[in-house]
Amino acid sequence: MxxxxxxxxxxxxxxxxxxxxxxxxxxxxxxxxxxxxxxxxxxxxxxxxxxxxxxxxxxxxxxxxxxxxxxxxxxKKDLNIPHLNAFDFIDKYKNFVKFGIVTSSSEKVVLRELNELRVDTNLFLQIQTSDHTAVHKPNPNVFEPIFALLKKENMNKEEIIYIGDSPADYESASKFGFHFLGIAHDDRHTSYFQTGEIPFVRNFLELEEYLIDQYSFI
Incomplete structure (x- = not known):
């Protein structure tokens, strides 16, 4: 689960x-x-x-x-744009699972953008940025800080899935022992996912269906 x-x-x-x-x-x-x-x-x-x-x-x-x-x-002149249904999905399931972000972006940029998008940062147990660790993807140890928090919530690696769009996301998460699901909003990395037989979806509606089907989500 x-x-x-x-x-x-x-x-x-x-x-x-x-x-x-x-x-x-x-x-x-x-x-x-x-x-x-x-x-x-x-x-x-x-x-x-x-x-x-x-x-x-x-x-x-x-x-x-x-x-x-x-x-x-x-x-600041070019506001970032959320992918369709991204934060709606998180809000929908906030009472059923813990959510987190692990990114190589800086804390100042991510928090500013989420504020501009009016996303409640309390939806996330942790927003881990490049400021929180000395290593970065594809190094699997990038997940050590957030996993330390999840262990305090009595979770093990088999109960955690990482969702990302790139080969570095897959390599780091799979080597660390997390489940992984690719999300290909465009075709940039679809051949990588397909060749490696790595599961991926195209959008957040497919993501929701995949989690329910594969992991009996909620």
Whole structure:
């Protein structure tokens, strides 16, 4: 039986790739007079927050506080967008299972965006960001902090599932001993899931059906 559902954040709960690529294009052109390519952003995507910014803009400035300030300033102009039914699903089942987030994004960004989206952060037992651990996906030890909290709720790994959109999500969660379900809002990683025979769904309505069918959810 599943007692806890943990989510990746970017591109799983919210449409970060779609939103933030536009932010990065605008920032690079307006402040640094250059055009960052989609390929460059793809190569940095998924890195811990500070590494991500330095990877993209480190050749212009090594001052991470400055890079953070301009990135946040520009990102406020491009509000993130939740995937359809994402937070409705969490609200619907909040009294039946524990929910959490494990992401490589920074706490300041995630909490600000959830506030902008008017999502109650109390829906989550823990929102674990890059600020909470020295290791990051695909390292399975990234789950140690949140699992320590779940163990206090008398849960074991067989009662926990992690839901994410990328190979790093699968590799870290499966190696740690959690169940895993991919969510493919687009086709970027569908071939990876299909080739590896990794279960995945396309949206949150399919996710709900899968959990009920496979795990006798609630």
């Amino acid at each position: 599943i007692k806890a559902i943990l989510f990746d954040y970017d591109d799983t709960l919210v449409q970060t790739r779609k939103t933030r690529y536009q932010t990065i294009y605008k920032l690079s052109e307006e402040l640094f007079g250059t055009k960052i390519t989609e390929k460059e952003i793809d190569a940095a995507w998924g890195l811990p927050a500070e590494e991500f910014l330095l990877n993209l803009f480190g050749r212009f400035s090594s001052d991470i506080h400055y890079l953070w300030s301009i990135y946040i300033e520009f990102s």
